[in-house]
Amino acid sequence: MRESLVQALIDLLGSERVLTAIEDLIPYGFDGTATFKATPGAVVFPNTTEEVSACVRLANDAGIPIVTRGSGTGLSGGSVPTDHALVICLVQMDRILSVDPRNLTLRAQAGVITAKLDETAAEHGLFYPPDPGSLRISTIGGNVAENSGGLRGLKYGVTRNYVMGMEVVLPDGRIVSLGNACVKDVAGYSMKDLFVGSEGTLGIVTEVLLKLLPRPLARRTLLATFDRMEDAAETVSSIIAARIIPCTLEFLDRITIGCVEDYAKIGLPTDCEAILLMETDGHPAAVEDEATRMVEIARTHGAREVQIAQDEQEALKLASARRSAFSALARVRPTTILEDITVPRSALAEMVSFIAATATRHGLMVGTFGHMGDGNLHPTFLTDERDEEEMQRVHLALEAIVEKTLSLGGTITGEHGVGLAKKPWLKQQLGDASYELMRTVKHALDPHNRLNPGKIFD
Amino acid sequence: MAGSLKQLDYSILQQCMHCGMCLPTCPTFDATKRERSSPRGRIALMRAVADGEMEITRGFADEMSYCLGCLACQTACPAGVDYAQLFETARADIEKSGINASPLRGFWRFITLRVLFMRPRLLRMAGRLLRLYQGSGLESFTKRLHQMRILPAELGRLEALSPRISDRFSNEMIDPVERPGNDIRFKVALLTGCVQDLAFSEINRDTADVLLANGCEVHTPPVQSCCGSLHSHNGEPILAAELARRMIDQLPPDDYDAIISNAGGCGSHLRHYGTLLEDDPAYADKARNWDSKLRDIHEWLVEIGCRAPFSSANPDSMTVAYHESCHLAHGQKVTQQPRQLLQLLPGVKLVELKESSWCCGSAGIYSITQPEQSAALLDRKLKHLQDSGAAVLATSNPGCHLQIESGLKAIGSPIEVIQPVTLLARSYRQETSPSISP
Numbered sequence: 001m002r003e004s005l006v007q008a009l010i011d012l013l014g015s016e017r018v019l020t021a022i023e024d025l026i027p028y029g030f031d032g033t034a035t036f037k038a039t040p041g042a043v044v045f046p047n048t049t050e051e052v053s054a055c056v057r058l059a060n061d062a063g064i065p066i067v068t069r070g071s072g073t074g075l076s077g078g079s080v081p082t083d084h085a086l087v088i089c090l091v092q093m094d095r096i097l098s099v100d101p102r103n104l105t106l107r108a109q110a111g112v113i114t115a116k117l118d119e120t121a122a123e124h125g126l127f128y129p130p131d132p133g134s135l136r137i138s139t140i141g142g143n144v145a146e147n148s149g150g151l152r153g154l155k156y157g158v159t160r161n162y163v164m165g166m167e168v169v170l171p172d173g174r175i176v177s178l179g180n181a182c183v184k185d186v187a188g189y190s191m192k193d194l195f196v197g198s199e200g201t202l203g204i205v206t207e208v209l210l211k212l213l214p215r216p217l218a219r220r221t222l223l224a225t226f227d228r229m230e231d232a233a234e235t236v237s238s239i240i241a242a243r244i245i246p247c248t249l250e251f252l253d254r255i256t257i258g259c260v261e262d263y264a265k266i267g268l269p270t271d272c273e274a275i276l277l278m279e280t281d282g283h284p285a286a287v288e289d290e291a292t293r294m295v296e297i298a299r300t301h302g303a304r305e306v307q308i309a310q311d312e313q314e315a316l317k318l319a320s321a322r323r324s325a326f327s328a329l330a331r332v333r334p335t336t337i338l339e340d341i342t343v344p345r346s347a348l349a350e351m352v353s354f355i356a357a358t359a360t361r362h363g364l365m366v367g368t369f370g371h372m373g374d375g376n377l378h379p380t381f382l383t384d385e386r387d388e389e390e391m392q393r394v395h396l397a398l399e400a401i402v403e404k405t406l407s408l409g410g411t412i413t414g415e416h417g418v419g420l421a422k423k424p425w426l427k428q429q430l431g432d433a434s435y436e437l438m439r440t441v442k443h444a445l446d447p448h449n450r451l452n453p454g455k456i457f458d
Numbered sequence: 459m460a461g462s463l464k465q466l467d468y469s470i471l472q473q474c475m476h477c478g479m480c481l482p483t484c485p486t487f488d489a490t491k492r493e494r495s496s497p498r499g500r501i502a503l504m505r506a507v508a509d510g511e512m513e514i515t516r517g518f519a520d521e522m523s524y525c526l527g528c529l530a531c532q533t534a535c536p537a538g539v540d541y542a543q544l545f546e547t548a549r550a551d552i553e554k555s556g557i558n559a560s561p562l563r564g565f566w567r568f569i570t571l572r573v574l575f576m577r578p579r580l581l582r583m584a585g586r587l588l589r590l591y592q593g594s595g596l597e598s599f600t601k602r603l604h605q606m607r608i609l610p611a612e613l614g615r616l617e618a619l620s621p622r623i624s625d626r627f628s629n630e631m632i633d634p635v636e637r638p639g640n641d642i643r644f645k646v647a648l649l650t651g652c653v654q655d656l657a658f659s660e661i662n663r664d665t666a667d668v669l670l671a672n673g674c675e676v677h678t679p680p681v682q683s684c685c686g687s688l689h690s691h692n693g694e695p696i697l698a699a700e701l702a703r704r705m706i707d708q709l710p711p712d713d714y715d716a717i718i719s720n721a722g723g724c725g726s727h728l729r730h731y732g733t734l735l736e737d738d739p740a741y742a743d744k745a746r747n748w749d750s751k752l753r754d755i756h757e758w759l760v761e762i763g764c765r766a767p768f769s770s771a772n773p774d775s776m777t778v779a780y781h782e783s784c785h786l787a788h789g790q791k792v793t794q795q796p797r798q799l800l801q802l803l804p805g806v807k808l809v810e811l812k813e814s815s816w817c818c819g820s821a822g823i824y825s826i827t828q829p830e831q832s833a834a835l836l837d838r839k840l841k842h843l844q845d846s847g848a849a850v851l852a853t854s855n856p857g858c859h860l861q862i863e864s865g866l867k868a869i870g871s872p873i874e875v876i877q878p879v880t881l882l883a884r885s886y887r888q889e890t891s892p893s894i895s896p
């Protein structure tokens with residue numbers, strides 16, 4: 001990176017907040033996604049929206065690209081830098097600015113850790129539902145940029161459903177404020193929604209106004225085992241048809257169950273085809289009623305066994321099967337590729353069997369788990385990136401799974417984003433016209449392609 | 459074990475999928491919020507060295523020195539990365555590169571790693587000299603010199619941290635073989651450690667007593683070598699392997715039901731002899747067998763069903779908080795057993811210590827090499843300890859014990875540091891004590 005730009009950044013932020021040494025840059029060369037790597041030119045840590053804006057203007061003057069980053073836990077390569085880019089890391093903007101219990105809102109800087117939002121809400125008897133797997137370290141800025149989901153999507157939705165307003169630095173450095181604390185607001189385009197899920201390509205979100213909910217008073221956790229995947233899928237459909245919306249409907253397939261049992265030894269039956277973890281929350285009376293009906297539905301659909309947690313400790317024990325799924329899979333082989341396809345719920349059983357058959361056909365190890373209530377599956381490839389021949393087979397299997405997903409009316413990514421990882425398939429899913437529309441939006445806001453270039457599309 | 463990052467089995471580096479789950483558990487990342495001071499950042503740097511993308515630089519060496527080696531990242535890691543092995547290999551690489559070399563540093567490393575901690579008799583002799591010095595008027599004289607700022611500040615800091623040497627060492631307190639009064643259920647070997655032997659030999663006695671009270675025949679060789687943990691953590695894998703072989707020769711694992719360690723830091727190293735000696739055909743099998751026999755004292759007592767003492771060593775009830783030594787909790791994954799033992803004690807009320815498995819800043823010789831960060835971590839620990847309302851802090855690693863005790867003393871706190879085995883041993887002794895009528 002040019003000396004003059006580095007000096008200008010140091011003049012702006014001080015040398016403590018500008019990193020250029022090679023030992024400092026290499027660790028910012030990746031995020032949580034397998035196989036993508038590059039080395040940025042510098043990493044800066046602004047503390048205010050104005051500083052972010054000033055950094056953007058300096059980078060623009062020097063003509064270098066900008067990649068925004070929070071904790072770097074993304075799973076599609078959204079915050080992997082391009083070589084020589086300026087990384088604007090927002091982790092020091094980590095203050096919760098206000099909680100408003102009368103309007104049920106919370107205002108936070110972009111670098112606040114996701115888990116802290118709900119902890120803070122809880123102090124007021126309130127609730128911030130989105131719970132992506134990395135919530136202990138991910139930042140709300142990153143969640144907004146990726147429109148992150150989580151385990152409670154079915155009942156509570158995803159990050160987008162909680163963003164009421166935001167402050168954004170545009171690609172030319174201008175600062176805009178979007179949205180407000182009003183429940184209703186139709187004054188023009190809903191511009192904030194354009195930035196939710198824009199993966200850092202349209203602007204830099206520096207502050208957000210979030211919606212909170214009253215905290216549910218009760219919760220029940222159930223675990224059911226099935227001999228046939230179709231029975232598990234049918235159970236999910238019947239629960240929803242019975243007008244119950246559980247907060248969690250998670251499942252593990254046979255390979256994942258085997259790995260979990262090997263790793264955590266919690267006494268799961270390794271000869272069953274599927275495990276469903278179900279949770280309902282809300283008013284205590286409603287929760288009791290729903291739990292009872294969910295048990296009945298699972299039993300009538302051929303569940304081998306249904307366990308009901310009697311207290312919080314038992315609930316944690318039951319949930320640990322799902323919680324340790326990814327850990328259990330990740331330690332099996334050196335490289336773990338986590339996929340994120342989503343299909344309409346009615347196509348779930350078909351999709352799961354297709355994934356298993358595809359893995360067998362290509363001689364690969366793939367464990368599938370995911371959010372069954374959302375139709376969101378995480379087929380997890382356990383492989384080794386150094387084995388070129390095996391990686392070729394991984395690629396073929398991925399192609400086949402994407403084809404199938406799209407033929408079932410699904411999407412290539414439910415909650416991880418496009419970034420670099422899903423870029424090759426985006427056009428195929430969207431079709432030419434919608435794809436071009438997206439590019440038009442990008443070009444209108446960022447004509448010089450300065451913000452996160454090469455993400456979503458080239 | 460591989461001698462350098464370039465020779466290391468690459469899949470160990472590759473196992474890190476850089477998901478970031480380690481970040482919130484890393485005390486140095488917590489302090490700097492910079493990726494280079496995080497586990498995945500350090501692994502990325504190691505990988506760059508292994509790939510030949512980066513030389514071993516001063517910055518790399520500084521970062522590996524800044525790492526506590528607390529292994530909290532290993533507990534958090536979903537992918538099961540063997541950070542301990544990566545970290546030790548990186549430190550060995552740094553030593554070989556000579557980038558940290560200086561005559562003074564070389565001298566101290568030679569004296570400690572190559573001389574004192576390779577020769578147990580010499581180490582005890584040094585301990586005796588230190589004991590004499592501490593007992594004579596000389597110590598208070600040098601303290602006055604420090605107060606008058608005549609001696610360098612570093613020396614004063616070192617002295618404040620140096621442990622009070624026990625009046626008697628383990629071999630003067632424990633017979634080579636001791637048998638329980640009742641039936642012998644198990645035959646175990648007891649490791650007496652280095653710092654433990656010099657500064658906490660009573661704790662070794664307590665450990666033997668607790669084992670005897672639970673039907674174990676205790677074998678304690680009077681002269682034991684260092685387990686090599688110090689060498690392994692400080693970039694000397696060849697010396698560490700030499701010490702591991704000595705240890706296995708002295709206590710053949712086939713002869714015992716269990717080999718007992720009572721220091722968290724030693725135990726974490728001791729149960730990985732298999733990896734250390736995997737390339738030594740004469741020792742590889744024996745080392746694996748050794749690992750399978752190695753037990754932390756708390757782990758062993760719970761495994762064999764520790765007998766609850768029926769007498770209390772303390773007249774009134776006592777509130778106890780438990781601090782987890784990093785290498786017991788993260789290195790050995792022994793977390794519940796010490797708490798279970800404390801709960802067996804009549805009259806003890808166990809309270810949870812906030813962040814109980816967050817490093818106290820002792821971390822081997824970290825308090826000497828990185829005094830500022832060490833002090834910050836100690837302050838954090840002391841604050842939680844004072845908030846806990848405990849009268850006693852139980853912990854089971856000599857480093858933590860010394861660090862927290864000296865911290866408490868410095869702030870004038872009445873909280874006592876006592877190890878769980880000591881509390882157990884006191885209760886058992888009380889059972890047979892004539893002062894209490896049956």
